[in-house]
Amino acid sequence: MAEASKAVDAAAAIAPAEDGTLNDMPLLPRERIWGFWQYSSVNIGLSVATWAFLQGAACSYYVGAREAIVSIVIGYAISVLLVSLAPCLPSAKYGVEQFILLRSAFGINGARIVMIVMSTLFAAAWAAVLAIMLGHGLVNLFNELFGLSLGHDGAAVSAIGVITIVVAWLVLARGPVSVERVSTVVAPVLIVILLGMGVLIFTKTSWTDLTHVPALAPDPDSHTSFTLAIELGIAGGFAWWPNLGNLARLTTSPRAAFWPNWLGVFLASVVAAVVGAFAALALQITEPTDWMIPLGGAVLGAIALAAIAFANLTAILSQGYGSMVALRSGGGALFRSLPWPVMGVIILGPAAVLVLFPAAVYENYGRFLSWGAIFVAPLCAIQIVDFFFLRKTSVDVRELYEPTKSSVYGFWRGFNVVSFVAIAAGAATYALLLDPISYVPSEWFPYLTASIPSFAVAGITYLLLTKLVTMRMGQGGYQT
Template sequence: MPETAEPVADRAAHNSQVQTQADDGTLNELPLLRKERIWGFWDYSAVNIGLAIATWAFLQGGAVAYYVGAKQAIASIVIGYGISCLLVSLAPCLPSARWGVEQFVSLRSIFGIRGARILMLVMAAVMAAAWSAVLAIMCGHALANVSNQVLDTDIAPSAGIVSVLGLLAVAVSWGIVARGPQSIEWVNRLVAPGLVLITLGMLGLIFTQTSWSELAATPALDPWGDSHLDFMLAIELNIAGGFAWWPNVGNLARLTDSSRAAYWPNVVGLFGASVVAAIVGVFAALALNSEDPTVWMVPLGGAFLGVLALAFVGMANITSVVAQSYSALVAIRGGCGEAVRRTPWALLAALILVPAAVLVFFPSTVYDNYARFVSWGAILVAPLCGIQIVDYFVLRRQRLVLRDLYLADRRSAYWFWGGYNPAAITALVLGGVVYALLLNPVTYEPAGWFRWMTASMPAFAVAAIVHYSLTRLFVARSSMGAYGR
């Protein structure tokens, strides 16, 4: 697909047309042309910043504060996010932006038509639902703390009203995502600047109450006791946190008008804004001795500013749920059968959010297992990124056969064997096994070699090497997968 396109004469009319395509479900059926894209650099940067600076970025910082103090936390956040945000910016953002295809559609060239569909259902439905539940529960916590301050109530973090407020956040998110991608852009244009101000305001308030020397001397909240291992756990937590962007960014980058507009806003938002917000989260957790972001605002800003910040952060969580849900919605609608594609957009959006609506009634289980949760995401996304990058940039040299991506039977070059590519599946499984051997995702206990390698990067490397080797030795020689075209 060429990198240039004719300018759109009437942007409002064009955006309205794209809105209609989103509502009736045709937006994702074929690759988007340049003139059908609605986001430039600044639009996508605003979306990224709104996505990045949410309570989950502060929660990420609070989780890092468990293992390391302020200085090591800054280093681990920059290193961890730097690695994973680079990788998710390369895959799936660039393939989706260049060819205009939905990110799970592009996976058909790697895993086969049926294999990509299974992967899509796991990633889009399960992970998006879980993340949406985490965000909704945090929104419920924020609103409960507002009530505690304004109405002098005494709502506990695990109280039933928190679940009800989380359910309300899910409902509001549905109302926004049901209107299509333009609603995401509109909401983030309002929320992103406010989130930047709140983050910088929190940073300033922290240093009015404690000095840098005091903050740097404050110990981690609950370290293992081995400083090197604690630092590596913090790095791994941040790598996994960056990988958590994978289910969102490809489908969002698809709406950008150039590859540059798809890549560099990730540096601004997913990396830059996330790093700043996570570092502020670390400082607040250490200064206030609490990893829960929703209890920081009032002690830092006082009753008025604290309540205002809590309300705004709760709104920011809704923007993140919207982005999660939209990406999952586009993936499922584009990857499933005709019956799903005929389902009205608003109804399908409601069905996507049903699992999150159920999970909000288990706030402690979801909210208190953040590190394990991001680990379960990384065990899949780390090897997946390795496979994607080596397949698209090395084996295919950035070439895809668009027609074959949309053929759902053996006529497609990406049918492989019965709709599955055993090479990619084997690489994904072996990468996940390597991850689990180095860091148990259930207990979060590291193995001996973890202290030198982390878990995500060996999983990434093993999956990439296995996929490259099996593809060159077997798949390409069998004339499967359109390698070499």
């Protein structure tokens, strides 16, 4: 975990100080701390997280064991590739925070809106999901230890969820040092739990028997079920978008930022999700915290539940801290002037409300992922088209920090209207193929997925409108 400690030291150099000041300038080469193996170990530690178990459990609704492996691999491969290209490579090349780099595509004010929306929504949603999972785990632990019969949808889970959010806020209010102190042992513990789950699953059932277990709640059409499982994997990989660009900023080269994502985010997430799918199929239970006692017995199960509860708290801290740093660096003068504890309320306050409705939040995990993918798929497309195809991987870093009126990335009053039109086109395409509210797929969905067409439509729209409108009007600093 030495790399995690180094990461916190480096983060302290770029994170907000208690007085609200901030150094969000590009990192110089000597300030980069991660090579290939260091960044890989960091990604593995982040990816072997409790939400990966939930991802696998969601997949088990639609497919059996063999199809789960294939769909998880395909889904994560697509989204990890796209997220590795954008925002990882641009951030690694220039040492610039990913939300600041968004100014080249969205304009200075437009990027600020994207950053605020994505940071707050992702942080609140994930914090709520993790807090509710922690509540489920502690309820199971209390039931086992004290002979209680507390349910997963009752007031106990909500109360534990609210307490978790408050504790997370208290830790975050003290700054990044507190985050480091409670995060140093999480990854090894989760890896041990993951490996132990894999061993225990196959001591209770054989591979042959497992492959004959049907999906838990499949679509009547097997092709649609398989594509839904792939879409879950794509959306799950896109959920890393708010974090990976800023992590890649600390790498020594674009190559060191790209390939570790495959060893870390891709491979580790796939293994964890596959184990989660196997557990859900073998036990016929989709709640990850319900697996531990049946798999490990009372003692080992209770230890695993306690470890998962602690891991969920640290995951909330990591998500919350990253979002708070992003808001302070790119949210404008208002966020820079707010005290650190108030920033914690802005990020975690909505989560405290969501945990009051545990069933509504937790039972709609697939919809939650869709609401992320419906925006992140077009975002990745715009970033890739803008950076690789229109700017030929060249961004004027100095102009990223200039005032709106004088910067070439000012566009129209700080907004690039074209990028928002492309986002809307991509989001509409997604919704037509997979309704994010009802989660009902269209007749074309089994052949296309929703994220891939959304990505393609947004990218093509952005490319054409930039060439036909933005460049002809001399906006955006493009070389013609």
